[in-house]
Amino acid sequence: MADEALVRLRGVAKDYKRGSETVHVLHALDLDIPKGDFLALMGPSGSGKSTLLNLIGGIDRPTAGSIEIAGQRTDSMSDGDLGRWRANHVGFVFQMYNLLPVLTAERNVELPLLLTKLSAAERKKRANAALKLVGLSERAHHKPRELSGGQEQRVGIARAIVSDPTLLLCDEPTGDLDRKSGDEILDLLQALNQQQGKTIIMVTHDPHAAARAKHVLHLNKGQLGHEAAA
Amino acid sequence: MSNNSLAQIGAITAMNVRNMSQRAASSIVALIGIAGVVTVLIGVLSIAEGFRAVLEISGSDQVAIVLRNGATDEMGSGLSQDQTRVIADSPHALRDEQGPVVSPELYVIVDRPLLTTGTAANVPLRGVGQQATKLRGNFKIVEGRNFTPGTFEVVVGKGASMQFADLKVGDQFRAGTTNWTVVGIFEDRGSVAESEVWTDATVLQGAYNRGSSYQSMRVKLTSASAMQAFKDELTSDPRLNVRVFSEKQYYEEQSRILTTLVNTLGTSIAVLMGLGAIFAALNTMYSAVSSRMREIATLRALGFGSAPVITSVLAEAMLIGLIGGLLGMIVSYFAFNGMRASTMNFATFSQLTFAFTVTPQLLLQGLIWALVLGLIGGLLPSLRAAKLPITTGLREL
Numbered sequence: 001m002a003d004e005a006l007v008r009l010r011g012v013a014k015d016y017k018r019g020s021e022t023v024h025v026l027h028a029l030d031l032d033i034p035k036g037d038f039l040a041l042m043g044p045s046g047s048g049k050s051t052l053l054n055l056i057g058g059i060d061r062p063t064a065g066s067i068e069i070a071g072q073r074t075d076s077m078s079d080g081d082l083g084r085w086r087a088n089h090v091g092f093v094f095q096m097y098n099l100l101p102v103l104t105a106e107r108n109v110e111l112p113l114l115l116t117k118l119s120a121a122e123r124k125k126r127a128n129a130a131l132k133l134v135g136l137s138e139r140a141h142h143k144p145r146e147l148s149g150g151q152e153q154r155v156g157i158a159r160a161i162v163s164d165p166t167l168l169l170c171d172e173p174t175g176d177l178d179r180k181s182g183d184e185i186l187d188l189l190q191a192l193n194q195q196q197g198k199t200i201i202m203v204t205h206d207p208h209a210a211a212r213a214k215h216v217l218h219l220n221k222g223q224l225g226h227e228a229a230a
Numbered sequence: 231m232s233n234n235s236l237a238q239i240g241a242i243t244a245m246n247v248r249n250m251s252q253r254a255a256s257s258i259v260a261l262i263g264i265a266g267v268v269t270v271l272i273g274v275l276s277i278a279e280g281f282r283a284v285l286e287i288s289g290s291d292q293v294a295i296v297l298r299n300g301a302t303d304e305m306g307s308g309l310s311q312d313q314t315r316v317i318a319d320s321p322h323a324l325r326d327e328q329g330p331v332v333s334p335e336l337y338v339i340v341d342r343p344l345l346t347t348g349t350a351a352n353v354p355l356r357g358v359g360q361q362a363t364k365l366r367g368n369f370k371i372v373e374g375r376n377f378t379p380g381t382f383e384v385v386v387g388k389g390a391s392m393q394f395a396d397l398k399v400g401d402q403f404r405a406g407t408t409n410w411t412v413v414g415i416f417e418d419r420g421s422v423a424e425s426e427v428w429t430d431a432t433v434l435q436g437a438y439n440r441g442s443s444y445q446s447m448r449v450k451l452t453s454a455s456a457m458q459a460f461k462d463e464l465t466s467d468p469r470l471n472v473r474v475f476s477e478k479q480y481y482e483e484q485s486r487i488l489t490t491l492v493n494t495l496g497t498s499i500a501v502l503m504g505l506g507a508i509f510a511a512l513n514t515m516y517s518a519v520s521s522r523m524r525e526i527a528t529l530r531a532l533g534f535g536s537a538p539v540i541t542s543v544l545a546e547a548m549l550i551g552l553i554g555g556l557l558g559m560i561v562s563y564f565a566f567n568g569m570r571a572s573t574m575n576f577a578t579f580s581q582l583t584f585a586f587t588v589t590p591q592l593l594l595q596g597l598i599w600a601l602v603l604g605l606i607g608g609l610l611p612s613l614r615a616a617k618l619p620i621t622t623g624l625r626e627l
Contacts, residue, residue, distance in 0.1 A: 051621075059531050059620040080535060085527075087533025094624070098528040100250040115533045121375050 006030035006166065006199050007056055012065035014222075018077040025051045026222045028065065035082045038200045040213035047219040050171055050204040056201060057090050058082045059170045070166050087115040091160030095172035098151040098169070099144040103130060105155045106140040130158035134188060140186050150181030157188055168192065170202040174209050186212045238534055242542035245525075246518070249551060253518055260514040261554040264603050268558025268596040270503055272588055273566045274496030275595070276501035278489045280571075283486040289478030291454035292324075293365055296447040296464065299471045304337040304446045305485065309472070311442040315471050317449060322460040324450040324471065326364070332451035334358035336434045336443075340405035340427070342394040353394055354426045355384070355405060357434030357444075366449045374399040374414030379430045382437070385414040387424035392570060397427065408437045416588050426585045430590050443516035450478070462599030495587035504603055505622050507554075511607020518625075519611040527623025536616035543612035544605060551604020555597040561594065563588050 014026040025048045033039055043047045054060035055067060058074045059082075067075045069089065077085060092098075099108045110127040117125070134154040141184050144152050153173060160168055169191065174182030190197040202213060210216045218225035225227050250257055296317055301307035309317075314334040316321075341350040360379065363369040377383035379454065386397045396403045401412045418424050435442060451460055454476075461474040476482075506585035524577040525540055567588040573624070 046331070053622050057531070059624075083530070083533045083535050085533075086531065092528075092531050093529070097525075098524060100245060100525055100528070102245055111241070111529070112532050144316050 004034055006035040006070055007031070007033035007201075008068040009056070009070075010066045012052075012055060012062045012067060014048070014060070015063045016054060016163075017183075024222060024228070025056075026062075029222075029224060030218075033199065033201065035199055036193070036197050037201070038190070038212070038214045040210035040216045041201065041203045041219060042205070042207070042210050042216055043225075045205075048222045049219050052219065053169050053171055053201060053203050057092060058086050086113075087112060087163065088165040091158050091163070091165040091168045093153070093160045093170040093173045094160070094169065094170075095175040095223035097144070097149075097176075098157040099152055099155055101144050104141050104143055105136060105158075108144070108155055109158045109162050110161060116163065117164065125164055127158075130162040131155070131163070132157045148181070149177050150184055153177060153181070154188065155183050157192075161167065161192065161196075166199065168198050168200045170200060172203055174206060179183065179208075180207075182209065211220070235381055235535075235538065238538040239541045242529065242534065243545045244521075246522070246542050246546045247343050247521065250517075250546065250549075253514065253521065256514040256517050257550055260507070260510040260550050260607065261557065263510040264554030264600050265561065265605065267500055267507045267555035268555050269562045269565070271496060271599055272496055272558065272562035272596040273498035273586070274492065274499060275582075275592050276562070276566050276588045277571070278492035279419065279589055280584040281492065282485050282489050283587050284420055284422055284584040285481035286478075287419055287469060288423065289476070289481040290367065291457065291476050291478050292451050293459055293477040294449045294451060294457060295475045295477055295480045296443075296449065297473050299473050299477070301473065304335070307445045309334065309444045309447055311444070313470055313472070314444055314447050315448050316467065317464065317472075320449070320460060320463055322449075322451050322456040322463065323445040324452050328361060329346025329503050331361050331364050332445040333362040333365050333448045334431060335362070335448060336440060336445050337445050338406075338438055340403075342390075342397065342403065343391060345395055348395075351394065353390055353397075355434065356412075356426045356428050358428050358429030359431055360468060362428070362448070365450050366423055368417070368419035368421070369423070370417050371414045372417050373494040374412075376414055378413075378417075379440050380433060381430070382410050382433060383413045384410045384427050384429045385416050386412055386427050387583075388415055388417045389420070389424035389570065390427060391415050393425075393477065395584050406437050422584065423477075450483050500599065504599065507603050508607050510611060511547055511550060511604060514550065515543060515608045515611035516614070518614065519543060519615045523615070523618065523626040524625045527618070527620045527626070529626065530620050539616045540612040541608065543615055545607040547611075548601055548604040551600045551602075551607070552597075554604070555600025558600060559593045559596055562574055563593065 009029050009031040012026060013028040015032050016023045016025060041052060043049050051060065055062055056205060062075055066073060074082060074085060106127050109130050113123040113126060128137065132134060133138050134157050136151060136154050136158065139151060147155065174185050177185065186209055189200055193200050204210050297304065297307035298309060306567050318330045318332045323332055339352045340355045342353045343349065344351050349414050371385065372388065377385050391397045393547065397412055399412055399415060402409050443616060444460040451457060457476050463473055464470055530539065569586040571586065
């Protein structure tokens with residue numbers, strides 16, 4: 001991949017303990033992801049796709065190796081620093097949307113901004129701008145249960161982009177949606193990548209979804225397989 | 231703490247609180263548990279408070295009680311008629327047109343059945359001097375009339391009249407070898423005297439073969455500041471071998487045994503019940519945390535720190551504690567405050583009637599206890615919420 005890597009992994013391994021047994025999920029991975037990429041991570045269940053995404057997103061730590069994002073080593077950060085780093089640099093999009101049911105769409109989108117020094121008025125303005133970008137301005141005051149799955153995921157994407165993060169990490173973003181809603185989400189992600197220059201890493205089982213990415217990486221039994229342009 | 235941290239804590243706490251309706255059943259169980267603990271705690275401690283209040287209002291700084299040296303209470307004391315005359319002659323004793331304001335007194339215990347259970351209880355029958363009512367500043371006959379000196383007539387304190395059988399105006403009861411007739415009911419602002427039955431001391435001496443001896447002597451002094459001089463005078467008089475207490479000091483010492491016992495008992499009960507309530511609160515908060523494990527993990531993935539998560543769970547637990555505490559305060563106030571009862575005064579082995587007294591301090595104590603229960607109940611679940619790996623939390627359904 002290109003020299004100017006936004007994400008740089010070197011010798012990254014991840015083991016889990018299951019009782020007395022050690023499960024090796026990822027084996028000494030080297031990976032560079034350039035800024036502005038839209039990368040799809042594919043592979044069978046248990047291949048380590050989500051684990052890799054979690055390591056890049058700083059919600060899990062490698063057993064060995066180094067992870068550098070935008071020039072910063074994240075694997076050696078303290079929990080507190082890592083939390084602040086995530087707030088500034090990563091937007092997560094989850095398969096099950098993970099919206100907070102008691103909050104309206106607008107308040108859900110505003111959540112990451114509570115971690116900034118922005119005023120309440122500014123937070124509201126930005127949350128509404130993000131909702132507008134995903135085409136849900138008129139649903140700002142609806143709670144998640146009043147939205148369709150596709151709309152909920154769009155709120156999830158608005159929440160992920162509201163703080164203008166360096167990286168957008170999507171774990172099966174269309175996995176729980178019908179084809180039409182899934183296509184709308186993929187259109188949105190593609191637009192964010194192409195028009196806003198967002199770097200996106202997306203875990204998916206679906207070749208149709210992977211086809212929207214610029215590159216596709218296959219993981220199998222914790223090792224990277226072939227890399228292909230989509 | 232920065233505004234930003236406060237905003238985080240506020241946002242997560244508000245969210246938790248709004249989620250509480252989804253856990254209404256377990257929240258209500260914990261809340262009722264805490265309310266029960268607070269009610270019992272306040273109820274038991276209000277007994278000690280009521281008992282202490284009776285003894286406190288009974289004691290005056292201006293009235294001295296004289297007992298035989300070595301006696302700690304009237305039961306163990308004895309004074310001869312000559313000694314009572316020497317005491318009455320003290321220049322520190324207040325005098326009015328009828329002479330020194332003193333009351334040589336005799337104290338015996340009679341059995342009367344409790345109205346509530348029918349079981350026999352010890353009621354003090356006090357023989358008093360002519361001036362006795364002047365030594366109790368608030369003495370007032372509220373029904374009937376005072377006893378006629380030299381007769382087998384008695385007046386009964388209002389508390390005793392309400393608690394024991396056959397102590398209404400017109401009733402007769404047998405004590406010793408004598409039939410006594412109740413001719414009046416008196417009040418004394420809820421003091422110890424209201425638990426007693428009074429008659430003429432000289433009549434009681436005859437009825438109980440006490441000759442001309444008394445057990446104690448009450449003396450109203452010219453002023454409260456004369457107490458020390460009065461004590462010094464009596465204890466240095468070779469004709470006397472006596473101890474002198476101020477009435478206030480005497481009752482404080484009498485109340486110490488029971489208030490300590492009730493306070494210890496009340497606190498022990500509250501601690502034991504509190505353990506039960508803590509488990510209910512723990513259960514509620516664990517279920518609150520597990521039902522929102524994915525939400526909490528999502529917030530932490532977004533960058534929210536452990537502190538807001540811990541604080542918000544604790545705040546919810548303490549809110550349950552607060553509501554439970556307030557409920558307990560209300561219930562205990564209306565259930566107990568003013569409720570009349572009688573108990574053994576261990577210093578005199580006689581019954582003392584008193585009203586449960588729920589004071590603002592007790593209510594505050596109950597509330598603090600409720601908040602502590604909430605805090606303990608929320609602590610472990612909040613730590614669990616904050617320590618669970620984010621990736622594990624995100625997989626929770």
